Amino acid sequence: MSKVIEVLMEMASNAEMGNKQSLDAMLASANITEAQELALKTNDIDSLKETIHDLPQIKCIPILLPEDNYEEITIVVNSEVANF
Amino acid sequence: MSGSLVCVGTGMTLGAHISPIAKSHIEQADIVFSLMANGFAQKWLEEMNTDVRCLQKFYLEGKNRNITYNEMVEAILSQVRVGKKVVAAFYGHPGVFACVSHRAIKKAKLEELPATMEPGISAEDCLYADLGIDPGKTGCMHYETSQFMFYKRNIDTSAHLILWQVALAGDKSLGKFSTGKAYRQVLVDLLLEHYPRDHQVILYQAKGIAIEPMRDDKIALTDLVDAELLMQTTLVIPPCGKMQPNEAILEKLAAIDKKEDRIKNGPALTLVL
Structure with missing residues (x-):
């Protein structure tokens, strides 16, 4: 897994990372570049993005449609007509 | 398989x-x-x-x-x-x-x-935690912003009103990534029918990664027109009025209480043979 992503996960899921000393120690021992370490310490998301060459582009997020006009889907299970 | x-x-x-x-x-x-x-x-x-x-x-x-x-x-x-x-x-x-x-x-x-x-x-879960809002305290209404504009709604100004997808306010085309100031002005005008112009509202965004701060910008309602809105921005409108007692229902409940008290505290019945 990408080291930066691992670090972001650790920062988000380890309560100890709220402590500056613990955070600094974790960042120092993580196998990330100096630029990444600095970006993480200064909460600089744009600089962090620049350090990841293959970061996927997200152009839109899923939203709810104000009027959901999605047609009700109906399928015909048995189209044969039985005559009685 | x-x-x-x-x-x-x-x-x-x-x-x-x-x-x-x-x-x-x-x-x-x-x-x-x-x-x-x-x-x-x-x-x-x-x-x-x-x-x-x-x-x-x-x-x-x-x-x-x-x-x-x-x-x-x-x-x-x-x-x-x-x-x-x-x-x-x-x-x-x-x-x-x-x-x-x-x-x-x-x-x-x-x-x-x-x-x-x-x-x-969800973003809603984060919103309650980040903004310190308990939806049970005075109630909380949630609407998709455009839907809120397209249809007549009963607004309760004693409850929180939360409008999602506010950056897309009034988009009928379903194809825009954001709508402009003119659309937002229509939304503000609608809200001004119920809230004072200087009512403080909150622009909220949950954090996506650990180093990203959540957004909780407090602005006057009328400033919404010029505010920077992203697709994930949510508009939180705190109550501007107090809850009004429903006297008719309270009277009915009091009558039931009284009746139940009478039964509980009434004289003990004895079986006379």
């Missing part, structure tokens, strides 16, 4: 919110379709499974989202139909303000394909 579909939520903050069962579904899926809110989360997902297919390619500015979402549903279900164990991973909660998962599950079930949903921590 029968395919299956599980729609999971990955939560709002990368790494902090995903549930063990959602993570397990992602790791064990044959194919994971994804709609994440940022590149970091997408990359994180791509490292949890070797076959992650991003659904972003279906989005185009100007393209009707009904078409986009139906194409996404078809992409997901086409793999379920050929027997794959498919997971559709959405940021936040897969079933809150996201119609792709609901459509996909509904259609799968009509085709008698197994389909389920696993909840995730």
